[in-house]
Each structure stands twice: as structure tokens, then as C-alpha cells.
Amino acid sequence: MRKVDPVKQEEKRQEILAAAGRCFSRDGFRGASIAGICVEAGISPGHLYYYFENxxxxxxxxxxxxxxxxxxxxxxxxxxxxxxxxxxxxxxxxxxxxxxxxxxxxxxxxxxxxxxxxxxxxxxxxxxxxxxxxxxxxxxxxxxxxxxxxxxxxxxxxxxxxxxxxxxxxxxxxxxxxxxxxxxxxxxxxxxxxxxxxxxxxx
Structure with missing residues (x-):
């Protein structure tokens, strides 16, 4: 089983948050979607859900x-x-x-x-x-x-x-x-x- 690197994990988490912030700023909270955040962050929905429930x-x-x-x-x-x-x-x-x-x-x-x-x-x-x-x-x-x-x-x-x-x-x-x-x-x-x-x- 591959060992999780906590530093890289936190870096990815921050990248997702930064991408979400750009989406929220552009589209508003209600207008932004998980799919849009994934596109902005360059990750799959499954990858995002690993870090955030919703x-x-x-x-x-x-x-x-x-x-x-x-x-x-x-x-x-x-x-x-x-x-x-x-x-x-x-x-x-x-x-x-x-x-x-x-x-x-x-x-x-x-x-x-x-x-x-x-x-x-x-x-x-x-x-x-x-x-x-x-x-x-x-x-x-x-x-x-x-x-x-x-x-x-x-x-x-x-x-x-x-x-x-x-x-x-x-x-x-x-x-x-x-x-x-x-x-x-x-x-x-x-x-x-x-x-x-x-x-x-x-x-």
C-alpha cells in the first residue's frame, strides 16, 4: 500500500481551495459547481471528493x-x-x-x-x-x-x-x-x- 505524503496531500488540498475560490469569485457560491471546480483544479470529481465531502x-x-x-x-x-x-x-x-x-x-x-x-x-x-x-x-x-x-x-x-x-x-x-x-x-x-x-x- 502506497504511503500518503502529508505535505503533498496538503498542497493538493490548498490547490483545490484556490481553484474553488476562483470559481466562487467568478460564478458565485450557488453558481459554482463541483464539476467546474474540478475543471479549474485539473482533477477528477473522485479526486476532489477524496479531500472534501461536498x-x-x-x-x-x-x-x-x-x-x-x-x-x-x-x-x-x-x-x-x-x-x-x-x-x-x-x-x-x-x-x-x-x-x-x-x-x-x-x-x-x-x-x-x-x-x-x-x-x-x-x-x-x-x-x-x-x-x-x-x-x-x-x-x-x-x-x-x-x-x-x-x-x-x-x-x-x-x-x-x-x-x-x-x-x-x-x-x-x-x-x-x-x-x-x-x-x-x-x-x-x-x-x-x-x-x-x-x-x-x-x-
Whole structure:
């Protein structure tokens, strides 16, 4: 019996996910088919099913990877003594990484989470991780006197996460939306929202 090479197996798995991502971006989640993904990846359906049970499993894997990478990026960006600057760097990085061509895939995944409990669970698990990181940073900032002590850090973290996600929907609702101008305004919003009243009054 031939021994399975875990490195090559993972490489093939990533190739399938990349091919699926191109199909989803081009055709949408509902429009993309297993047959189309196989053509894009240059493999047979039987080969694909060896790695993934169905299309939903592919989406769940893509979501899990993307959200896991987001948690890692957030963790790295949040290191540093200045709480508000760290949060701004998180939001800026998210906006700068966002590409208009990814919009349909992102919205499709969000819509699919409303129908698919497995994908919803993946999104919710990673969202909680991101929320906990932001809330923890805000509490640390309150302890350092950098964040308004009167803020509910759990709710504030949710609102900051909403700003991270903003470009995903803004460009769909408003084709004239300028992301650079929006990011500049977002910096102002975060600064005014989080800065303690006494410090805000000095500006």
C-alpha cells in the first residue's frame, strides 16, 4: 500500500481551495459547481471528493483558513503600548487587504452562513476569538488610561469589528464609495469614540 505524503496531500488540498475560490469569485457560491471546480483544479470529481465531502465542506475550509489568518494578523497588530493606534492598525490592515473582486465571495459566504449551520459555527467561533482579542485590548487600554473607562468594552469591541467589516458591504450599497476617504473618516471615528473625555477635550 502506497504511503500518503502529508505535505503533498496538503498542497493538493490548498490547490483545490484556490481553484474553488476562483470559481466562487467568478460564478458565485450557488453558481459554482463541483464539476467546474474540478475543471479549474485539473482533477477528477473522485479526486476532489477524496479531500472534501461536498461544496459546503470546501466553503467551510476556506472560511476556517481565512478567519484563522485574521486572528493571527490581529494578534500581531495588537502588540504595542498604544491601544488606539493598535486598533487603528487592525482596521487599516483589514481595509487595505480587502479587494473588490473578493466582495461577491465574502457576501456569498455570509449568506451561506444563514443557511448552513457548519459554516455559521465556523464564522461565529472565529468572530468570538476576534471579539475577545479586541475587548481584551480595550480593557488593557482602560487600565493604561488610554481608553474611555466608561465604555462597555464588549459592545465597543463589536462596534470596532463592524468597522473592520464595513468595506465588504459599503462598496455593494454605494458604488461611489471612496475607501480611502472612508478609512480616513474611520480613523477619526475610532479616535473620538475611544479616547477618554478628558484627553479628547485637549485636542
Amino acid at each position: 461544496k459546503e465542506a470546501i466553503v467551510a475550509a476556506m472560511t476556517n483558513i481565512a478567519m484563522g489568518q485574521a486572528v493571527s494578523r490581529f494578534t500581531a497588530l495588537m502588540e504595542g503600548p498604544d491601544t488606539i493606534a493598535a486598533l487603528m492598525s487592525v482596521v487599516e490592515a483589514a481595509w487595505q487587504r480587502y479587494k473588490p473582486e473578493h466582495r461577491s465571495v465574502l457576501l456569498d459566504v455570509m449568506a451561506e452562513a444563514g443557511r448552513n449551520p457548519a459554516i455559521a459555527a465556523t464564522l461565529q467561533t472565529h468572530s468570538r476569538s476576534l471579539h475577545d482579542l479586541v475587548a481584551g485590548l480595550l480593557r488593557a487600554g482602560q487600565g493604561r488610561g488610554q481608553v474611555d473607562p466608561g465604555l462597555d468594552t464588549d459592545m465597543a469591541a463589536r462596534l470596532v469589528m463592524g468597522l473592520v467589516d464595513a468595506p465588504k458591504t459599503m462598496m455593494t450599497r454605494d458604488p461611489d464609495f471612496d475607501p480611502q476617504a472612508g478609512l480616513a473618516m474611520t480613523r477619526t471615528l475610532i479616535g473620538r469614540f475611544l479616547t477618554p473625555p478628558a484627553k479628547a477635550g485637549l485636542h
